[in-house]
Amino acid sequence: MPEAEVTIVAEKFDETTSHGAGGLWKPYTLGGTPPDLVNRWGQDTFDHYLALYQSPEAPQAGTILTSAYQLFPEPVPDPEWAAIVPHFRHLTDRERAAYDPEGTHTHGWFYTTIITEGRLYLAWLTKRLAAAGGHLVAQRVGSLDELAGFDVVVNCSGLGAKELFGDDSMYPVRGHVIRVRAPWVRHYVNGATGTDKDCYIIPNTDTVVLGGTLGKGDFDTTPRDEDRRGILERAYQVVPSLRAAEFVSEWVGLRPGRPSVRLELEQVALKQQQPGGSSGKSSLPVVHNYGHGGAGLTLAWGCAADAVQLVQQALAQR
């Protein structure tokens, strides 16, 4: 929308959930979001990252192309998104053995995927926004009434939507990750997929992300000794050379869990006229775009494209 004037209002512009994420392209903890939507949003996003990766912008945007090795204790059906990632196939016995020294996994997937490091990608997006004349306002929003001066609001408040829009269906999915320095580790490896003792290894630009935990309903963002020990032990089993890696940092983030991603236009009633407010409006069009669970970076671009269409629809209805 080249003619739009865009202002991003956010309490935090750093250290958000998106900054801490591993950045792997893979649909994950998305509740019951319909697979056809996940695939459409996911494909658009994958294509966007791939184009970025193939451009001179890649180092600034934090995109890395990598091989993925995903192991399972028992055979599982292929994922709905198999056709989106290049080279999807089953692991051979020999490939599986490389990451399964104890031979406890009998099935596995190989594919090529993209990692987009949130910290770098958000900085890159922010620069693009500034270059296009966009504004940033650091402000905690207590009520939609505070935004009554805008024509349309796009709600990308993540888990914050629980309080801001009273969405009681939202819940945190607590995730603990550790960053280490291990430049020799360049593959994404995942064992025990989707359990609360998940084991994943995601290379980023300067660090490697080791995870993780899946604490549904847990709001505690303090790292726990037991989780840290478990993450490291499981990672060492899969890639023993990680024992030589230097510990860099650890972080606990809350994935914005929801029964389904919410991407829709709603006319939301304002509670009252703000003091000094000039709008005289009783409601405001809000394009909701939140609840992306463990896959915000995986679906971001595709969801944003739909959100833009809904903004245009809202403006046309004025």
Ligand SMILES: Cc1cc2nc3c(=O)[nH]c(=O)nc-3n(C[C@H](O)[C@H](O)[C@H](O)COP(=O)(O)OP(=O)(O)OC[C@H]3O[C@@H](n4cnc5c(N)ncnc54)[C@H](O)[C@@H]3O)c2cc1C
């Ligand atoms: C450990 C971990 C690993 C992950 N790994 C991956 C991965 O590998 N791949 C992937 O695709 N996804 C991953 N995710 C998931 C991903 O991080 C989230 O889906 C994504 O960050 C959600 O983005 P968001 O913009 O909706 O929310 P956020 O990044 O949380 O941003 C919300 C913004 O809204 C602002 N806000 C909220 N409420 C208010 C308010 N009342 N007033 C003003 N501002 C407000 C916040 O300050 C913030 O700026 C991971 C998550 C975790 C926790």
